[in-house]
Amino acid sequence: MSDALVRFAxxxxxxxxxxxxxTLALAAALAPHLWPIDPExxxxxxxxxxxxxxxxxxxxxxxxxxxxxxxxxxxxLSLVVALAAAFASLLLGSAVxxxxxxxxxxxxxxxxxxxxxxxxxxxxxxxxxFVSVLxxxxxxxxxxxxxxxxxxxxxxxxxxxxxxxxxxxVLAAVVAGLPPVEIAWRVLLPNALPxxxxxxxxxxxxxxxVESALSxxxxxxxxxxxxxxxxxxxxxxxxxxxxxxILPGLALLSTVLAVxxxxxxxxxxxxxxxARP
Amino acid sequence: xSALLLELRGLAVSLPLGRRCVPALRGLDLELRSGERLALxxxxxxxxxxxxxxxxxxxPEEARIEGLRRFPLLGREPVPGRDLGLxxxxxFASLNPVLSVGEQIAEVLVAHRGARWSEARRAAVVLLExxxxxxPERRLDDPPHRFSGGQRQRIAIAVAIAAGPRxxxxxxPTSALDTVVQAQILDLLDGLVREQGTALLLVTHDLAVxxxxxxxxxxxxxxxxxxxxxxxxxxxTPRHPYTRALLATARDLExxxxxxxxxxxxxxxxxxxxxxxxxFAPRCPLAVDRCRRERPLWRGDARDGVACHAAEP
Amino acid sequence: xxxxxxxxxxxxxxxxxxxxxxxxxxxxxALLLARRRLAQAPFVLLIVITGAFLLLEAAPGDAVDAxxxxxxxxxxxxxELRERWGLDRSAPTRFLLYLAGLATGDLGWSVAxxxxxxxVIAERLPITLAxxxxxxxxxxxxxxxxxxxAGARPGGPLDRLLSATALLLNAVPTFWLGLLLALLFAVRxxxxxxxxxxxxxxxxxxxxxxxxxxxxxVLPTVTLGLVYAALYLRLLRAGMVEAWRxxxxxxxxxxxxxxxxxxxxxxxxxxxxxxxxxxGLQSATLIxxxxxxxxxxxxxxxxxxxAEAVTxxxxxxxxxxxLVSAVLVVLVNLLIDLLYARLDPRVELAARTP
Numbered sequence: 001m002s003d004a005l006v007r008f009a010x011x012x013x014x015x016x017x018x019x020x021x022x023t024l025a026l027a028a029a030l031a032p033h034l035w036p037i038d039p040e041x042x043x044x045x046x047x048x049x050x051x052x053x054x055x056x057x058x059x060x061x062x063x064x065x066x067x068x069x070x071x072x073x074x075x076x077l078s079l080v081v082a083l084a085a086a087f088a089s090l091l092l093g094s095a096v097x098x099x100x101x102x103x104x105x106x107x108x109x110x111x112x113x114x115x116x117x118x119x120x121x122x123x124x125x126x127x128x129x130f131v132s133v134l135x136x137x138x139x140x141x142x143x144x145x146x147x148x149x150x151x152x153x154x155x156x157x158x159x160x161x162x163x164x165x166x167x168x169x170v171l172a173a174v175v176a177g178l179p180p181v182e183i184a185w186r187v188l189l190p191n192a193l194p195x196x197x198x199x200x201x202x203x204x205x206x207x208x209x210v211e212s213a214l215s216x217x218x219x220x221x222x223x224x225x226x227x228x229x230x231x232x233x234x235x236x237x238x239x240x241x242x243x244x245x246i247l248p249g250l251a252l253l254s255t256v257l258a259v260x261x262x263x264x265x266x267x268x269x270x271x272x273x274x275a276r277p
Numbered sequence: 278x279s280a281l282l283l284e285l286r287g288l289a290v291s292l293p294l295g296r297r298c299v300p301a302l303r304g305l306d307l308e309l310r311s312g313e314r315l316a317l318x319x320x321x322x323x324x325x326x327x328x329x330x331x332x333x334x335x336x337p338e339e340a341r342i343e344g345l346r347r348f349p350l351l352g353r354e355p356v357p358g359r360d361l362g363l364x365x366x367x368x369f370a371s372l373n374p375v376l377s378v379g380e381q382i383a384e385v386l387v388a389h390r391g392a393r394w395s396e397a398r399r400a401a402v403v404l405l406e407x408x409x410x411x412x413p414e415r416r417l418d419d420p421p422h423r424f425s426g427g428q429r430q431r432i433a434i435a436v437a438i439a440a441g442p443r444x445x446x447x448x449x450p451t452s453a454l455d456t457v458v459q460a461q462i463l464d465l466l467d468g469l470v471r472e473q474g475t476a477l478l479l480v481t482h483d484l485a486v487x488x489x490x491x492x493x494x495x496x497x498x499x500x501x502x503x504x505x506x507x508x509x510x511x512x513x514t515p516r517h518p519y520t521r522a523l524l525a526t527a528r529d530l531e532x533x534x535x536x537x538x539x540x541x542x543x544x545x546x547x548x549x550x551x552x553x554x555x556x557f558a559p560r561c562p563l564a565v566d567r568c569r570r571e572r573p574l575w576r577g578d579a580r581d582g583v584a585c586h587a588a589e590p
Numbered sequence: 591x592x593x594x595x596x597x598x599x600x601x602x603x604x605x606x607x608x609x610x611x612x613x614x615x616x617x618x619x620a621l622l623l624a625r626r627r628l629a630q631a632p633f634v635l636l637i638v639i640t641g642a643f644l645l646l647e648a649a650p651g652d653a654v655d656a657x658x659x660x661x662x663x664x665x666x667x668x669x670e671l672r673e674r675w676g677l678d679r680s681a682p683t684r685f686l687l688y689l690a691g692l693a694t695g696d697l698g699w700s701v702a703x704x705x706x707x708x709x710v711i712a713e714r715l716p717i718t719l720a721x722x723x724x725x726x727x728x729x730x731x732x733x734x735x736x737x738x739x740a741g742a743r744p745g746g747p748l749d750r751l752l753s754a755t756a757l758l759l760n761a762v763p764t765f766w767l768g769l770l771l772a773l774l775f776a777v778r779x780x781x782x783x784x785x786x787x788x789x790x791x792x793x794x795x796x797x798x799x800x801x802x803x804x805x806x807x808v809l810p811t812v813t814l815g816l817v818y819a820a821l822y823l824r825l826l827r828a829g830m831v832e833a834w835r836x837x838x839x840x841x842x843x844x845x846x847x848x849x850x851x852x853x854x855x856x857x858x859x860x861x862x863x864x865x866x867x868x869x870g871l872q873s874a875t876l877i878x879x880x881x882x883x884x885x886x887x888x889x890x891x892x893x894x895x896x897a898e899a900v901t902x903x904x905x906x907x908x909x910x911x912x913l914v915s916a917v918l919v920v921l922v923n924l925l926i927d928l929l930y931a932r933l934d935p936r937v938e939l940a941a942r943t944p
Contacts, residue, residue, distance in 0.1 A: 113630065117637035119871075120916045120923075124878030125896055129642075129908055132900045133649050209763055213882050216765050217897050231766055238769060239777050249766035257761035333844055358846030370837035373856050375863075375934060384855075388847045420935035436845065 007269040014265025017258040024255060028075035039069040039225045047241050061233060061244055070225040071251055077226045078255070081138055082207035085145035089203055093150035094196060097157025098189070101165070102180070108158075115151050123148035127210055131219050141220050145207050152203065153196050160192035194270045201263015205256045212252055227252050280350045282444060282476050283309040283332065284579075288344035289500075290327050290336065298341060301327040303500035303552075308579040311350060311443065314470065314477040316491035316508070318484065318523075322545060324500040325480045329448050332478070333363055350443070359389040362437030362475075366449040368429035372421040378405070378432050379417035382439050389440040404435040408465060427458035431465065438469060444476045445469075451486060463490050484527045488512050493580065496520050499546040499556035502575065504583045516588040518561045555586070563587040627927055631920045638916045642909040643688050649905050652677055697913065698906030702898065707910035711892065715914070717787060718880055718891035721810055726869070726876060728815035733822025734858075734865060740823065741830025741861065742853045752823060759820035764879055768813040768886035775809060782809050785888040810887045814879050818872060822865050829861025836860075863934050870926035874919045 009015055027034060037043055042064045043056070050059040050067070058067040100111040118126070127144040134140035164170055165188075173187050212228030214220045222229070227248040234244030285307040291298045302324040309315050319325045330336050332346065334357065348355050355361050365371040373381060382404055383397035392400065398417065405413035408431040410424075421429055430450060437445055447466065451459040467490050470477045481487055487494050488508055495505040496517065504517040515521045522541045543560035546552070554569040555561070561568065567586050575584045646652075654671045672678045679687075691698075697707035740752040776784030783789070788802045833839055834857060842856045880893035888894070892911055899908040931937045 113633055114637055116630065116634045117641065117916075120634055120874060120919045121638055121641075121912055122874040122876075122878035122915050122919070124875075124881055125908075125912050125915055128881070128896055128900050129645055129905075129912060132903070132905055132908055133645055205761070212763050213765060216763075216882065217885060217900075219897070219900050228763075228765075231763075231769070235769065238773060242773060245766070245769055249763060249770070252763050252766065253758070253761050256763075257758065260757065260761055335840060335843060356846050357844045361844070363841060363844035365837055365841055367837055371841045373838045373842065373860070374936060375859055376855065377935075384847050384851065385845050388845070388851075422936050433841070436841070 005269070008265050011265045011268065014261050014269075017261035017265070020254070020258045021262060024075060024258070025079060027072060028079050031069075031072040031076060035066075035069055035072055037066045037069040039065060039073040041065065047237065047244075049241075050243055050247070058247060059243065061230070062237060067244070067247060070230060071227070071248060073225045074227040074230060074248060075251065075255075077138070077221075077224050078208055078211055078228075078252075081141055081145070081211045082204050084142045085149070085207040085211070086200060086204040088142060088146035089149045089207070090153050090196065090200055092146060093153025094157045094192075096150065097154040097159075098161060098192075100154070101158040101161025102188075111154075112158075115154050118148075119151045124210060124213065127214065128219065131214065136220050136222070138221055138224075141211060141214060144214075145210050148210070149203055149206060153199060156196050156199055157192055160195060161188055164188055164191055195267075198263060198267035198270055201259055201266060205259040205263065208252065208256055208259065279311040279313070281308060282311045282313075282348065282350045283307070283478075284345070284347040284349060285328075285332070286345035286347075288328065288331060288346060289342070290324070290331055291341040292327070292337070293339045300500055302331070304344070305497075305500075305502055306575070306579055307495065307502070309444070309476055309478060312470075312474045312476055314479070314490060314492045316487035316494045317478065317480045317497060318482070318487050318494055319480075319497035320482050320545060322499075323497040325482075325497050326448050328497070329363075329446050329478065329480050333357060333361055333446060335363075355444075356389070358385050358442070359440045360442050360444065362440075362442040362445045364430070364433050364437045364445070364447040364450045367453050368426045368433060369453070371433050372429055372436075374421055377418045377420055378424070382432070382436050385436060385439040400439070401435075404439055405432070407469075408432065408435045409461075410435075426454055427462065430454065430458075430462055434462075434465065434469065438473065438475065441473060442475065444478065447477070447479045449481055450479070452481070452483070459486070460489075466490060484512070484523055496523075499552060501556065502584065503557065504585075504588075505577070505579075506581050506583075516583040517557075517585050518563050518587065519557050522560075555584075627920075627924060631924075635916060635920065638913065639689065639692060640685070642913060643685055646688075646905060646909060647681070692913070697910035700899075700904055700907040700910075702902035702904040702907060707907050710895065710907060711910055711914055714890060714892045714895050717889060718877070718884070718893055721807060721814065721884070721889065721891060722876055722880055724807060724811040725814035725818070725880075726873070728811055729818035729822055730865075730869060732815070733819040734826050734862065736819075737823040737826030737861075737865075738830070738853065738858045741827040741834075741858065744827070744831045744834065749827070753827065756820035756823045759816055760824070762817065764813060764817055765882040765886050767816065768810070768883055771809055771813055772887065782806075784809070787889055806887075807889070810883050810889055813886070814876065814883045817879070818876065821872070822868065825865050825868055826858070826861050829864050830857050833857045833860045863930065866926060866930050866933060870923045870930075873922040873926075874915070877915050877918065 043066050044053070044060045044064050046060060046062050046064040048056055048060040048064075051057065052059070056066050056068065058071065060066055061070065096111055096115065100108045100115075103111075126148040127141075130144035130147055131140055134143060170183070170187055173183050178187075211220065212226070212231075215226040215228030216232045218229070218232060220226065220229070230248040231245045231252075234242070234246075234248070238245055285305055288302055288305040288307075289300065290302040291300045293299075305324070305328055307315075307328075317325045317328060327336070331342060334355075336342065348360070351360055357363070372378065379398055379401045382401040383392075383394060386392045386397040386400055387394060390397075402413045402417055405417065410416060410428060410431060416423075421432070424432065430453075434450075437447075445466075450466070451462050454462060463486065466477065466479075469475070477490070479487070479490060491508045493505065494508045494511045496503050496511075496519065498519050504511065504515065504520050506516070511520065512524065515524055519541075526541065541560055546556050546559075552572075554567075554571055555564070555573050558564040558568040565586070571586070573584045573586045575582050577583060652672075654668055654677060669678075677684060695708050697711070699705075700707045700710050703710050736752050740749040743749055772784045775782045783806050787806050788794070788799065789806075792802065794802045839852075839856055842852055877893070880891060881896050882893070883889070884891045884894035885897050892914070896908055896911045899905070899911065
C-alpha cells in the first residue's frame, strides 16, 4: 500500500489536484469562519462586478448576495451531496457485486439482469424519476444519484470477486475451513477494493455533475446555494453580466477536473503498468 | 568464404528499468556471413533478445546503444521487411488479431516489391503453401485465431520471408510450441533458408534447437559473448565451463532417470550493476582468484573463440 | 551438423487445428453476442417496467387522479373510473393490467398535457433522435479522428495538447458549456441561433426548413457531442498506447510497412474496438445528457419533456419517457453489438464456443 502512495506522489498532476481538493474541502468546511457573510443575505448592490469591491471580492448576484459566500456554501452542498452519493453508490454496488460474485448461479444471473436494467435506463432520467417521487431535498438527491450510478461498482466488484475466487490464497482459506462470511470480509474484500476505490474518483466526479445538473434545472433544494442553481440564476443576465454563470461553472470544472486527476492517479498508483522487458 | 552480411563491434545496450538504466548487453562482437546460420545461445537475461532487437533496430527509444553495427554486403542501413525478416517467440501474440493472415503477408509484398494487392494476394497463397498451411486459397482471408500455434508460427515465417530478405532473425521461434511441432518448424526454417540462401540468426536458450539448425553457435552470458565455434565442434568439445555445464544439463535431461541431474550451481547473474572479473566466476567449477579479479578477454577471432582464463582457445 | 539431439520421428502436421480442439485462445473480454443480448432484452425490459410500476405505486395518487387532475370530478366518478380501469384490484392484478396497457401502447395519461403519454412522446421523439444521433456521430468522428492523431505519437506535442484538452472537456458540466457556446456563437458572433428548433414564423418548407432546423441543432449537437468526443479521444489514445507495446505491432514494425498503414491498420484498428463498445455503454448516458442540453437551448425534445415532467409532477409522463429510452438503449446496443462483431473477427469464435 505504501509504495502505491509513493507512485501516486510522483504523479505531479494528481498530487496538485489532491492538494487543490483538500484546500477546497477545507475551505468549504470552514466557510462560515473564513468568509463570515451569509450567502442568503442581501448584503450589497446587485450585480456588482468581481474584483471591484474588496467587501465583495467576487461581486454580487442579481439580488445583491455576495458571490464568494455563495460559492463557498455551494461548495459545501456539492461536495457533501457528491461524497454521500458516491459513498452510497459504492456501498450498494459493492454489496450487489459481492452477492452476485459469491452466490453464483441463478442469483448471479438475476442480479446481473437487474444491473443490466439499471444500466439500460439513462442514469439522469432515473435520477429525475427518483427526485420526482422522493422530493427535492438533499437526501433524496443523494439517493437518486446513488440509484443511478451503483451499477459500475457492482460490475467491478463482481469481476474482481470472480477472478479472486480462483486464486490460491482464497482456496487456501476455503480449505482451512474459514466460514464464508469471514472469507468474504477478511480475504476477498480487501483485495477487491483497490480497483473499486480507483473507480470512486469517477463516481464522485459524476455525482458532482449530476447534482449540479439537477440544481441547474431547478429540481433540487431551492433554498440552499448550489453551483448549478447559481449558473441557472445567472442565465437571465448572461449577456450583460456573464460572470454570474461563469464563476460557479469554473468552480465546478476545477472540482471535477481535480477529482478526475486524483482518481486517475490513484488508479495508476494501485495498478501500475508492467514495464516492458 | 561468402560475403560479410552483418558485423557487430562492441555493441552495448542499456535499457531503462524504473529509475535506473540496466545494461542488457555489455559489448558484443559478432559477424555473420551471407547464407550462414548462427545460433545465439543463452539463458534469459543474457542479452540475446536485446542483441536481436538491436540488429533490427526495434529497441525502445529510451534505450542507450553504443558500438558498431554494419551491414557490409548491403552497403547501407537495412530496410526491415526487405533486407531483414523477424520471427517472434509468441505465435499467439505476433499476428494482428483483427486482420486476415493474407493481408498481413501481402502488405509486406506491397510495401517492398511494389506489387499490387491482387498480385500480392496471389503470392501470399503461394507462400502459405510453401510454409505448409493446407488449403491456402480458402484460408487466406482467415483471421489468426482460426489457426493453431504451430500454424501461426508458420504464417509468421511466411510474413518474414515474403520479400526475400537476406537475413532472417528468429527470437526463440519454437519455445512456445510443443516438441513435436518444434521439430517441424525448425525443419521448415532449415529448408527455407537453404532454398533461398538466406542467413539465419536464431536466438534460443535450448541447446538442442541450436544444434539442430545452426552452422555456428555463439554463447552469451550476462551480456557478453563467452564462446563461439562451429556447431558440431562446440557440442562435442565445449571450451567454456558455462557451455560445458549447459551441455551436461541437456544430456542429463535426455537420459531421463539416470541418476541426479547435473545443474549449474549458484544464482543467475544480477542484471544491473557492474561485474567484477568474470561474470560466470560465482558459478564456475574452475574459477580461481584471477577469474574474480580480471575479466577474461576474448581469445580467437570473430567466428571462433572463447573468453575464459582456464580454457584453451 | 549435429542433429541427433532431438529424437523421434517427425509426424506431418495437418492444416486443421491440432487434435480437433479449437485453438487455445485467451477469453475475449468483450464477449458480445447479439443473440444473447437479444434473448436477455425482454427480461431486462421487464425489470425496468417493474421498477417503473413500483415507482408509480410509491408516488401519491394514481392514474385516475392524474386523469381527473385538471378536470375535477366527484367521488362517484372517481370510483367508477377506478373500477373500469381495474385500479381497485390487488397490486399484482394492477401490474398485469399495466403490462397489458404497455403492450397496446398505452403508456398512461400525462397530467401536464392532458393527453396520452405516448402521443406526447411521439411528437418529441424524432427531435431527440436527431440530436442524439448527430451528437454521437460528432463525438465518434471527432474523438477517434483526433485520438488517432494523438495516439500516433504518444507523448508528442500534439498528443499532450489533445489529451489536456480532452481532460478539461471531460470535466466540464454540459449545461455550462452550452451556455458558454451560446454566449459566444449566438450572442457575440451571431453565427447561430441560440434557442428553439426552428425560426418561428419564418414559414420555411422542404429543404429550407431542413436547413433551418439543422442550423438550430448545431450548437446543441456540439455541446452534447464535445464531452463524449473527449471521452472517445482518451479511450482511443489509451488503446493505441497499449497497442504500440504489443508483439504484433513490434512484428509489424519489423516488416517495414509504411508508417501510415502501421498507425491506421495495425495500431488504431485494434484500439477502435473498446471505443465501439463504449459507444453502446454511453448511449444511455447520452440520452440523459440531452435533458440538460435541450433545456439550455429550448429544444422541444424528449429530454426537455422529461425536465418539464418533473417540475409539473407528471410522473406517468416521466416514466413513459424512461421506458421509451430504455427500449432505445437496448436497440442501440444491439446495433453496436452487430457493428462490433463486424470489426472484431474473434467474436464469432466466442459465439461458437458453448
